[in-house]
Amino acid sequence: MTPRNGVRPAAPLDESDRERLLGGTHHDPHSLLGAHLGRGGVAFRVLRPYAESVTVQAKGLRAELHDDGDGFFSALLPLRRIPEYTLQVAYEEATLELADPYRFLPAIGELDLHLIGEGRHEELWHALGARPMTHQGVTGTRFTVWAPNARGVRVVGDFNHWDGTACAMRSLGSSGVWELFLPGVGEGALYKFEITRPDGSRTLRADPMARRTEVPPATASVVAESHHVWHDEAWMARRGTRPVHEAPFSVYEVHLPSWRPGLTYRQLAEQLPAYVKDLGFTHVELMPVAEHPFGGSWGYQVTGFYAPTARMGTPDDFRHLVDALHRAGIGVIMDWVPAHFPRDDWALAEFDGRPLYEHSDPARAAHPDWGTLEFDYGRKEVRNFLVANAVYWCEEFHIDGLRVDAVASMLYLDYSREHGEWSPNEHGGRENLDAVSFLQEMNATVYRRCPGVVTIAEESTAWDGVTRATHHVGPAGFGGLGFGLKWNMGWMHDSLGYVEHEPVHRRFHHNEMTFSMVYAYSENYVLPISHDEVVHGKRALVSKMPGDWWQQRANHRAYLGFMWAHPGKQLLFMGQEFAQGAEWSEGHGPDWWLLDPSYSAEADHRGVRDLVRDLNRVYAATPALWQRDTVPEGFSWVDGGAADDNVFAFLRIDADGAPLLAVSHFSPVVRHEYRLGVPPSVPAWSEVLNTDAARYGGGDVRNDDPVKPESVTAHGHRTSVQLTLPPLATVWLRPA
Template sequence: MTRKTTAAKAATAKKAAGKKDAVKKASEKKAAGKKAGAKKTRAGKAPDAKAPAGTTAVPETAPPPQPLPPDMEIAVSPAVDAADRERLLSGTHHAPHSVLGAHPVPGGVVFRVFRPYAQAVTVVSGGVTVELHDDGDGFFSGLLPLREVPAYRLLVTYESAVQETEDAYRFLPTLGELDLHLIAEGRHEELWTVLGAHPMTHQGVAGTRFSVWAPNARGVRVAGGFNFWDGTGFPLRSLGSTGVWELFVPGIGDGELYKFEITRPDGSKTLRADPMARRTEVPPATSSIVTSSAYEWGDARWLERRAEVPAHRAPLSVYEVHLPSWRPGLTYRQLADQLPAYVKDLGFTHVELMPVAEHPFGGSWGYQVTGFYAPTARLGTPDDFRYLVDALHRAGIGVIMDWVPAHFPRDEWALAEFDGRPLYEHEDPLRAAHPDWGTLEFDFGRREVRNFLVANALYWCEEFHIDGLRVDAVASMLYLDYSREPGQWTPNEHGGRENLDAVAFLQEMNATVYRRVPGVVTIAEESTAWDGVTRATHHKGPSGFGGLGFGLKWNMGWMHDSLAYMSHDPVHRRHHHHEMTFSMVYAYSENYVLPISHDEVVHGKRSLVSKMPGDWWQQRAHLRAYLGFMWAHPGKQLLFMGQEFAQGAEWSEAHGPDWWLLDPHYGAEADHRGVRDLVRDLNTVYGHTPALWRCDTEPSGFRWVTGDAAEDDVFAFLRYDADGSPMLAVSHFAPIVRHDYRIGVPDDVPAWHEAVNTDAGRYGGGDVVHPAPVKPEPQGRHGFPASVRLTLPPLATVWLRPA
């Protein structure tokens, strides 16, 4: 686009004379046959003055510009007009490329450059150099009598240096029409590839594309280390009605710090981190960092095999980890040298990482995210995190990651009122503020926000090979009245309390992830009785809603009830027997995970072993019996770090697990090592016993032997494989030995072999075990035609398999 004026409205006579002199000098240099490639700069500066890093030399092979006939009339002023000048200075210009750069006009080609603090700007093309006129306030312009825009570069003279660079405003947009259409529709499933900062080669020039969604902004500029954090001379252009702003900056690459300077609707300015930044500074610093990945993965075999069996029909035993505190001070790469071996030795199939996305406050454990697309820089670079995931995969360990789409913090440099108005959060204050955490809730009804989050889920799975997403705080998303009193929320269009926007978002996220990334599992932390959390999105339930589409759901009811039972003194447990059996009433309503997570061992809740009653021996015995019951119960298992060796203290993110308890120099290390050895054996037997996992979600995979022996504190049940192969689990939660306790069993098993006994001496127990196979007797019991007589150890769980 060009801007035409009349000769009478051209700049002052003094400026016009200067422009004609510039044209004349250029023509005289050409006619005199100046040496091709010769350069001249203002004020006698040497043409080879050292330029800042990231600049390159002018190609010597560039053809010289072709001048216009000398009699062609010059009818355009090259200077930026007053209106455009004001918008550029104030940071409110939507189309800087239409003004700046080189543009054909009547009379030749006009060059306009906006470089605040520059003393001079010279256009270099082939062997011709022309110094532009200084129009003041950092604007420089000139009109050259050329037929078309030539290949050119700029020499920008500052007080102490001359920078040789490409002109950022000579480049076409880097985003295509399809990308912009998908962004506008909220359907760009690879959003991270088009928004943010991306090193690239564009029109044959290396640089970085900066793009950001800010539909309410009056203007956007990019500021960073490359322009001394003054974005005045780097305005982005608005691309149609999409709300996307874009600028290709030549000579910028990996490692550059940047932020977006946004002019709000009221004219004020705000400096913001990139919502799509894929790398950040180490907190408390908040800048985004230009990055690209050069990592070469070595987990192809893992990825090929992970989709062979769906998660709910496969063994899945999860070790939950807070990476910064598992072994404090370790980086991603150092963790890769230790964590996979430890987890593999204990037999867990997966790790679940508490949030790794960037967050400003370490004490939030990662649950208040500001950098949704960036692994936290506290432990290394994004490629370092890839290295850790790759190492876990090569060790045969799956990686689940906590994902937090429910809310985000209010930090003024992040997402809150990003472009001056509610953008990522809901515009209704009652819907925007999360009542519990002092944070903001996403506006799930806005298609661009849904796109931001759905693409984010895909990003972690596709770019970092994550095998599962455990979605945090789903219940807070599903209900409009969550933690709100009457009058603090507005019913949905049907008069209900369901957040229909959140339902649609979760369905879209799950459907998209399962479609694009085979083998990945999504897991809901959902603490209510919402119907159909793990039902397919296209299957409607009694409520009329389609399923949410998750693969698994945390069984918060089982966790609360079973821990409540275990906390009672054994003498009172007969009155709370139902707390251990009630879970089987709804066990097949969803696909469940049994979670003993970080939430249960902090903030005064005590560690798992410290929840148990009695003296130290009894506490450990209770814990071992409970773990045996948990691993045998239908559902997958999750155990938080430190609980696998009976840490007595609550978890602290400052120092992590008390590894010293396993030190041989500590007097009671056998107490803790015994529990860890039990966890290893539970996982080993579990993995080799399909009856414990293949039919987890099918009623045919479970049968009570006795669920009502409240006076004895005994629970006995059978687990079945798909082919009918059984496993018998008996838990005894009284602190006495029961001899010749008769348990009903099928009559088609000739003998039962003890596979696990949590009272074994090697675990720290009393060693009341069954070393020989146990043979059934033809005496019916508990509705079975046969029975076995067992000696039940105190506070113990025993597993028996067909011999």
Template sequence: MEVAVSPAIDAGDRERLLHGTHHDPHAVLGAHPVPGGVAFRAFRPYAQAVSVVSGDLRADLHDDGDGFFSGLLPLTEVPGYRLLVTYDGTVHETEDAYRFLPTLGELDLHLLGEGRHERLWRVLGAHVMTHQGVTGTRFSVWAPNARGVRVAGNFNFWDAGGHAMRSLGSSGVWELFVPGIGEGELYKFEITRPDGSRTLRADPLARRTEVPPATSSIVHASHHEWGDAEWMAHRADTPVHEAPFSVYEVHLPSWRPGLTYRQLADQLPAYVTEMGFTHVELMPVAEHPFGGSWGYQVTGFFAPTARLGTPDDFKYLVDRLHQAGVGVLMDWVPAHFPRDEWALAEFDGRPLYEHHDPLRAAHPDWGTLEFDFGRREVRNFLVANAVYWCEEFHIDGLRVDAVASMLYLDYSREPGQWTPNEHGGRENLDAVAFLQEMNATVYRRCPGVVTIAEESTAWDGVTRPTHHKGPSGFGGLGFGLKWNMGWMHDSLQYMSHEPVHRKYHHHEMTFSMVYAYSENYVLPISHDEVVHGKRSLVSKMPGDWWQQRANHRAYLGFMWAHPGKQLLFMGQEFAQGAEWSEAHGPDWWLFDPSYGAEADHRGVRDLVRDLNTVYRTTPALWERDTEPSGFQWVVGDAAEDNLLAFLRLDAAGVPLLALSNLSPVVRHDYRLGVPEDVPAWHEVLNTDAERYGGSAVTNPDPVKPEPQPWHGRPASIRLTLPPLATVWLRPA
């Protein structure tokens, strides 16, 4: 004969549940067969009474004190049941969270342990689901050093005591299915650290957050129905490096201050389409606590910033851009994260996402923490995050921020502040492996997506495939494109000089062609070049206001013709004179007629639109961007004349002739060598045109070659070169 046992929770389990250090609350709470029947146990802090209801059965549980209730019912098996919980005379009927089996399967846990779960966001975080016939939310979080984890939120009045999570073994994952909780609920994880202290943390995989400065995570379920099937079906048709690629860089919160994602969707696609750009690049969209970081100090890697709306609102913006034929690139920041005590730093009481060595963890420039790229779960977090934005939000490209800071152990560090790698070198081998894995995974999973490196050194093979080893012995990093920081620095340095001095700096405009085909390049005039006292693009130019604008236009014409893709930051497309400020964005007021100089800015904007229009219809300017055979100097050594002239050729050999006269004088009958098989040349773009604000020195009629050899070519043409201008000619 079985002897009935006391259903009450023993003292040890009771202590652990009270102090948030129980690793398996499901083993003691809920309903369990015991000698003499089924024991029911509940932990409901602040409850006055708890009863079990099963069919016609209702049984009151004994109040064991401190919020614990228990009872032994003479049943042969665990029935389906619910709890009636009384608080201050109000009775709530609810499911018991501790009657449910784990929601995560062995395969998910195995992949998590291996660091190979490419859809990590579907496993960790908060997910509305139906489990064992009941709708609720599964909460799961990776916290291997925690002594215990509980869920706090609006649903339990931010008292996590009644919602202890269970540890799923060696995976380091904690999990709890909370019935009756749906989307829109605020929550955080209460983690008991190894030293017994507790910390309240936002979910690292939260897909929605509160609007900063509030920091809670929000249970989210997407309901957006995509309308960009045609875009998605064809975006991989042509490799990016062989296609037109002209990028408008945008800081969404300040492009039109005050607009939401949905309001931006009514204005941004129309503007970008009118201007002729093929893509927008969004400065970081992922949630960040400090707006002044412009998004580059991320705390919510899986959540679009709530400042502008919900995740579905952001999807709507991407959708509308795609439907307008505009690709969407996004800045992605896997190099570091801020130290906010409610986010990733020492997440479970010990270094987890950051490196365990404080010297390796601390980023010397930004006061942030660097990820531990050698830890497989951290690599998994970041690789899955890259895939997440591409798969869930249909992002067409990731521009990876601060790659150089990841690649070098001694980046911004003095001797004694870093330790060489196992070969005695300065390369961060863990970061190299991570970037290779990230690129290979994104390209495998997301056809048509491009990854772009902001890498400021001469690291070998940034855009080489990962399986091709270079002279350094490393495989390529596997990026699709790389920002050409050398071209940017040199060309802006040249343009800042007075024209009378430019002849001494001519190499600054030609040196880029020495290495132009070492990588697949983007030519970036980004936000970094128009802040922190660097001045706006037009304000970098020498001379009076007319000359500044002329230089600005000539430079853009040179940039659009130079091998490589183009990127221009908002405000520079209309020669904004002031530096960018995230507080008020571009100076749109410059187009107000009452300002009196709106034509000056409209002219530059019209030029950028025409540059994009001609560019997109001229394969010579993009089809062979990465092939030396797509470029030929006509004259690259005319330093005394401040002149540059070169040919771009498409796959069929059809040329475009681009020349830049970067002196303020008109040059009449200037002779240039040209191919002999072109019967006439037609001027298709001239940055000195009157409609752009120029002096209207043009070549309106077709220009026919003469049989006089010049510049090593069998024929030549004579042109009138406008001052401080770039001219493009195509075969008539």
């Protein structure tokens, strides 16, 4: 029945409250809107712009509210308690029935708010962002956002025609968090936050914690929940059984959008795992997959830190790809970019009207190289945002490793800055102490929560202790940064510089190939031939090599053989595994046509790919090449000084003392009866890999099998072997 009698208008709103609600600057809209028990009954107040009428409905109750103008509707009903009610909102073209968002208690707990305030919420993605849920028996989505400087925040989306007047959020005190539960809003809804800045202006922002986004260039966030059922239990159970630095670790670096342009995550899952498994790589490293507005940034300018890019599908589609790689026995490393973020005015920059994620000092905030903004690592909430983000990718997407980009730019206050453009730290030094603390916290948290995950630093300086434990203090007084591995940028620059020289000049640069062993055990290293080395005029790996096409390929193969035998893990960027001659372009990706049987030189490229397959096969089966990568006992020079011959000969030794002899010869001539000292304990040696083999495109200069030592002293050994060294080739031998 409709109780006509006793329905009175509610007490009028204070004009200030009315203006603040309409203007989106009220910090506590729930105190005025919804149902409130007071003297005379229950007062209902609703703000629904453009509505023609609003009716409250409950069991035994139906009451049309008074139109108070400007979209406000109210009534005072003679009730003793607040009923569970819905609203019937009539518009010109439709009538909607919905639960009133302002009748709900906060859908985020006090513990969540406490942890956010402390900067210690390790599962921040469960507390902030858009979370579909059932709250007080009603299904909908809880929206939460950290915006401590905002005068007001409203949710806008396709569910309210991008008008947030009826969806004002409440401020949850000193936490800086704003919250609103919207009944009836579910997965797939598009949304943003309309923030009123301290100066009264408004800005429309994507959700920093969005777990899904629109496909760029569209910028809205998308309400999402995962429904993926994982099938990688066996992989997850065994991945932490052996420390990464004592295990085979051979990485294929991939830019997903251009590996096979046009493929979705699910289509990639049908092709990439099989290709990588066939070549024998243990891991893939994915260039950044977090959402980014400009494809030409390759993902290194991130706007959606919690969302895989929508260019290739949904977050669950990306989970499907990771799952497929795991089921093929391949680990997944992801490039992670916590050093900076772009200035797009719909993303993180001055998010709530003032510097929030970036440093408040403009000189500290502006990244001098990339036109971006640096994070304020000294702010606990920002540090929490990033630490939780690292955990998020590992736990929600089963990522096995994070390669942290641009660590050097984070560590030094004077990075790319001239004198007078930076201020020293509290001790007068150039170290960014806040960044050091953040990296230590991130690494410690990831290793504690995610067994088997490895973190890898792209760090190009001589910073002490990048891969040292955080609790071990070094000579400089800092604890280690806590990474598992570090990119060896010095090895990369020196070795590429060496092979770019004509063979006749290489003897003058011999030390560029041997110097890496001076510091090889100062950190746990990865040897990276990454995307950075094959773009922007640097030429593809094979094109760096001097000589004609035969010599270029031979140099390429010899270099890969040297790289796979050198202490440290390996990383090779896509396209280099088959000697692509052109620089990489994100527009078209690898030149797969080079492997087409109709191409006249197809065998040349297939031969290099066959070599990479065999390098990985022999590498994985030979503990000497990986078991003692990080200790001096795993390596011994046979001859590191044969500069006139362009020869590098060394032993790799496993934990049981079993050796592998690696000999790289970077001259375009055959050297016969080349004597090298070998351990007397080995009665005979057998070639296990020769980069000059005919099947790889070489001249097939080989050694007789087996090679037997002679009692002739050489290189400090009582016995030695005489080898035939093929031109521009690497030969591996192991005990026969």
